[in-house]
Amino acid sequence: MQDLSNYDKHLENAINWFWDVFPDMITAIIILIVGLWFIKFINRLTRKFFDRKDYDIALESFLMQLINVGLKVLLFVAVVTQLGVESTSLLAVLGSAGLAIGLALQGSLANFAGGILILFFKPFKIGDFISAQGVDGTVKEITIFTTKLNTFGNQVAIIPNGQLSNNNIINYNAEETRRDKIDIGIGYGSNIKEAKDILLQICKEQTTILKDPEPQVFVGELGDSSVNLTLRFWANNEDFWAVHFFVIEELKSRFDKANIEIPFPQRVVHTPK
Incomplete structure (x- = not known):
């Protein structure tokens, strides 16, 4: 009987806890759905803005990815905070996780920095034929971490931006x-x-x-x-x-x-x- 009584008590506590957090869960789900819709809406507006302006295609792609990732991180923080996690604790956890991830992904961070350098100094742009890292090809896409080249054989070569920004590049289209x-x-x-x-x-x-x-x-x-x-x-x-x-x-x-x-x-x- 004692075990049955404890079971009933735990069940009652679980039910009470569920009803306590249920409104926050519903609100978090609503925030998630509305947030995802809002991010898509912002992405569409950003795309239309870039289409009306004569910006570099690579810069547009880079900024679009950066805005999309940044908004999703903010949405994640909002949803988790709504579920009862304190923002200060969340920021501390994110900071610690960011440090650990940063140490583990030094190469990726170098590629991210390399992508920024490529977009800032513009050693090449989309459509240019370049030779880099032993690969010859036409620049197809410049993303946050990598640059994609279309080779003579119509193959796609993916080169990390960190290596591109720190090594020799021959741009055959730099001059007319x-x-x-x-x-x-x-x-x-x-x-x-x-x-x-x-x-x-x-x-x-x-x-x-x-x-x-x-x-x-x-x-x-x-x-x-x-x-x-x-x-x-x-x-x-x-x-x-x-x-x-x-x-x-x-x-x-x-x-x-x-x-x-x-x-x-x-x-x-x-x-x-």
Whole structure:
């Protein structure tokens, strides 16, 4: 009988506790639902604001993520406080947890700081073709912690922002024009002047090759089996690769017609008699 009496007492206490916290639970649920709706509403307003302004796309994405995370943290604090947790105790717990998480996630914090540096100093923007961390690709997205590149093979390379902000980056789209350098070897018996004239004529005929600065051809090296010519010309970024491959194919065709030899490696093997 004593056990049954204790059971009834515990059950009664549990029921009384439930009815005591029930209003706070309902209020917390309402706050959660309304808060999530409000966050979506703020995100939509923020998106519309950015759409009307001509801000950098990467900066817009970064700020959108930051606002979304910040609002959800505030909503979490409001819901937990409504359930009876004191705000001072909650802040102390969050501070301790933040310190522990910060020590455990130093790399992530470095990536976060790197993302801020990238957005502030703008070494590249979305749409730029860059080379970094051994990866070449077009910048697809800049998030809080990482940058996504779209490679030549249409693969997505994800690079931590901390590494990007602390290492070398080559931005091929930073300037409107680029200079190409093509090395061509011709035989020692070939006419150097004729070969140079052919290369300059190709550049003169090709409209996507800039005429100012003028294209240049010079003898770069007297190699073991060839006279190595160097062709340099300028082109706009959007035309660069197309004209690069065109010139290589065209010079081969015209050299063949002019009987200008392009040597290839040969090996002579002598066998004893």
